[in-house]
Amino acid sequence: MINKNDNVTLVDALDKVLEKGAVINGDIMIRVADVDLVFLGLRLMLTSVSKAEEISGKSFSNPDKELTPEDIEYIERLQREIRKAEENIPKIIDLGSPKKTEQGLAKLVLTLVELIRKLMEKEAFRRVKRGTLSPAEIQKLGLSLKAVQKKIKEIQAIFGIEDEDLNLDLGPLGNLM
Amino acid sequence: MEGLYLYCIREKIEGVPAIPIKGIDGKGEVFTIVYREVEAVVSNISLEEFASEEIQKKAREDLSWIKEKAVTHERVIEGAMRENDKILSLIPIRFGTILKDKARLEETLNKDYSGIKEVLDRIRGKQEWSVKVYLKDREKFEQVIKEKNESIKEKEKYIASLPEGMAFFMEEELTEVISKEVDKELNNIVEVLFESIGKQAVASIKNKIFGKELTGKREPMVLNSAFLIPEGEIVNFKEEAGELDQEIQAKGFYLEYSGPWPPFNFTSYLKI
Numbered sequence: 001m002i003n004k005n006d007n008v009t010l011v012d013a014l015d016k017v018l019e020k021g022a023v024i025n026g027d028i029m030i031r032v033a034d035v036d037l038v039f040l041g042l043r044l045m046l047t048s049v050s051k052a053e054e055i056s057g058k059s060f061s062n063p064d065k066e067l068t069p070e071d072i073e074y075i076e077r078l079q080r081e082i083r084k085a086e087e088n089i090p091k092i093i094d095l096g097s098p099k100k101t102e103q104g105l106a107k108l109v110l111t112l113v114e115l116i117r118k119l120m121e122k123e124a125f126r127r128v129k130r131g132t133l134s135p136a137e138i139q140k141l142g143l144s145l146k147a148v149q150k151k152i153k154e155i156q157a158i159f160g161i162e163d164e165d166l167n168l169d170l171g172p173l174g175n176l177m
Numbered sequence: 178m179e180g181l182y183l184y185c186i187r188e189k190i191e192g193v194p195a196i197p198i199k200g201i202d203g204k205g206e207v208f209t210i211v212y213r214e215v216e217a218v219v220s221n222i223s224l225e226e227f228a229s230e231e232i233q234k235k236a237r238e239d240l241s242w243i244k245e246k247a248v249t250h251e252r253v254i255e256g257a258m259r260e261n262d263k264i265l266s267l268i269p270i271r272f273g274t275i276l277k278d279k280a281r282l283e284e285t286l287n288k289d290y291s292g293i294k295e296v297l298d299r300i301r302g303k304q305e306w307s308v309k310v311y312l313k314d315r316e317k318f319e320q321v322i323k324e325k326n327e328s329i330k331e332k333e334k335y336i337a338s339l340p341e342g343m344a345f346f347m348e349e350e351l352t353e354v355i356s357k358e359v360d361k362e363l364n365n366i367v368e369v370l371f372e373s374i375g376k377q378a379v380a381s382i383k384n385k386i387f388g389k390e391l392t393g394k395r396e397p398m399v400l401n402s403a404f405l406i407p408e409g410e411i412v413n414f415k416e417e418a419g420e421l422d423q424e425i426q427a428k429g430f431y432l433e434y435s436g437p438w439p440p441f442n443f444t445s446y447l448k449i
Binding site: 020121141146 | 186247248268269270272274276296307340341342343345385387438445
């Protein structure tokens with residue numbers, strides 16, 4: 001709990017001044033774009049992503065397909081990757097030396113990777129729910145996504161990036177994810 | 178050509194010193210123009226400069242420029258609002274309002290003079306205070322909700338029995354269910370808070386929530402509200418806000434209050 005001090009923050013400015021106060025019809029010369037506009041570009045980008053996702057939501061797979069030896073090998077490899085990442089994360093944290101200096105760029109890249117991962121995951125979900133995938137395919141798909149997820153966690157640990165850092169805060173629009 | 182940048186309209190006061198802050202352009206003095214029983218707080222600006230493409234572009238794109246100007250706008254109004262310890266009745270004008278000359282200003286004030294007087298009367302003796310609530314510990318909050326919810330607990334058991342790849346989808350789905358539950362509960366709590374903070378207020382409003390990028394805080398904002406409170410109730414308001422803060426800390430939240438602000442939130446309906 002604080003009392004107001006002399007430092008009016010950007011939030012206060014946005015909160016009070018820009019959209020509030022009595023309006024006088026007439027010679028308004030500075031028209032501050034609604035601050036939402038600053039984020040409009042990003043919003044447009046996001047809309048087109050989800051549209052693309054909608055359009056591509058078709059599945060052509062065969063529900064009765066059995067696991068091939070290649071599949072089994074693939075699954076085992078994914079499981080090894082997941083275990084490896086899982087074991088690695090606490091070790092990196094124990095070292096207590098995340099590479100903070102390179103954090104900024106890593107954060108941005110990982111955020112985008114995470115966004116793409118989430119979009120893929122949604123698509124996968126849609127297909128699972130449609131019931132057109134065989135149990136083997138679901139198992140493979142789930143493991144692949146989990147492997148990517150664990151890998152992202154591992155990189156997060158390396159750079160000392162928290163879960164909630166993996167996001168872009170779009171201000172008035174809320175979060176990217 | 179010189180124009181007038183208008184900050185606010187307040188009730189006329191005798192012998193109040195000029196507002197010792199530079200105007201919106203960083204140069205012009207802030208002064209008042211009296212009209213009948215009210216006065217407009219203004220500063221001179223160059224019309225050419227403020228109509229220029231350069232300024233127009235900044236007002237659209239340059240967040241730091243917008244911040245600087247908005248803060249100046251607010252500061253001038255703050256200055257005009259205080260006379261020693263007294264808070265004056267005042268109508269803040271929306272950012273960016275510029276009039277060609279004194280005649281235009283007077284014409285505007287004349288046009289809705291009774292409306293202006295009415296608002297000044299309504300605001301008199303009341304102060305705008307702002308209360309923002311933040312969620313400090315989402316995990317803690319999530320845990321509490323999970324423990325209350327039987328169907329979530331059952332799902333967790335079922336997932337434990339599935340092969341890993343399949344379990345993945347169920348886990349993700351469950352995470353989504355939990356997060357929806359959390360949001361629902363969050364809305365309830367915020368609603369209750371808003372009601373109970375506003376007890377002393379004659380008017381209250383819920384505003385847009387700001388993201389962390391803007392608040393500069395780690396914790397997400399969950400309530401952004403403003404209240405119009407009679408002067409005599411301010412002490413009670415602060416006391417209760419303090420108590421409420423203690424109470425919600427236990428649930429993973431905290432609140433911040435600030436004021437008195439110029440009544441931006443309770444005059445914006447006025448269109449002159």
